[in-house]
Amino acid sequence: xxxxxxxxxxxxxxxxxxxxxxxxxxxxxxxxxxxxxxxxxxxxxxxxxxxxxxxxxxxxxxxxxxxxxxxxxxxxxxxxxxxxxxxxxxxxxxxxxxxxxxxxxxxxxxxxxxxxxxxxxxxxxxxxxxxxx
Numbered sequence: 001x002x003x004x005x006x007x008x009x010x011x012x013x014x015x016x017x018x019x020x021x022x023x024x025x026x027x028x029x030x031x032x033x034x035x036x037x038x039x040x041x042x043x044x045x046x047x048x049x050x051x052x053x054x055x056x057x058x059x060x061x062x063x064x065x066x067x068x069x070x071x072x073x074x075x076x077x078x079x080x081x082x083x084x085x086x087x088x089x090x091x092x093x094x095x096x097x098x099x100x101x102x103x104x105x106x107x108x109x110x111x112x113x114x115x116x117x118x119x120x121x122x123x124x125x126x127x128x129x130x131x132x133x
Contacts, residue, residue, distance in 0.1 A: 007121045008035035011114055015099070019110040023100040026118060028093040029054050034122070038100070049074070050084045050096045057086075083107050087115055092127045 012024040016037055023038030023046065031051035036043035053072050061067040074082040080103040087095040097115050101107040 004121055004125060005035050008118060009037055011117050011121065012037040015110050015114040019099070019101070019107060020105055021099050021101055021107070021110075024114075025098045026087070026122070027051070027096055027098060029096070030093065032093075034095065034125075042100075046082060046098050046100065049082065050098045053084050053086065053096060054094065078103065080105065081107070083111060085111050085115055087118055087122065095122060095126075 008026055012026070012035060015021065016024050021038075023036070023042055025036035025038070025043045025047060026034040027047035027050050028034065029051055031048040033043060033047050036047075056072060057069045060069055070085065072084040074084075081101040083099045083101055085097045087097055095118075097111055097118060099107055099111055
């Protein structure tokens, strides 16, 4: 059975192929890469940007009363989008699926399906989250 990083990379590679994405990755909330497919340097930079998701989600919940944010999308009219989706794994560290989506391409179905598949692969790496007191 292939290692977790290989399985995650295979899932990302399949998503990139199906969606026409040049880059995708899984990273921690601290911006550390778990798996990536595409240019390594750009993947590292995208992971750092994704690490800001938790802060943005907390502010959106507190300031805008949006407690259930499931995606953050950065859009550029010529280059496309950088989509950051948290993986609902209920553990630590918190993980994110990130995809660079070219202009005019859809991403929601591909990223949702891949997130579900990644859930099964990555769950063994996580420490269960402790319930709030």
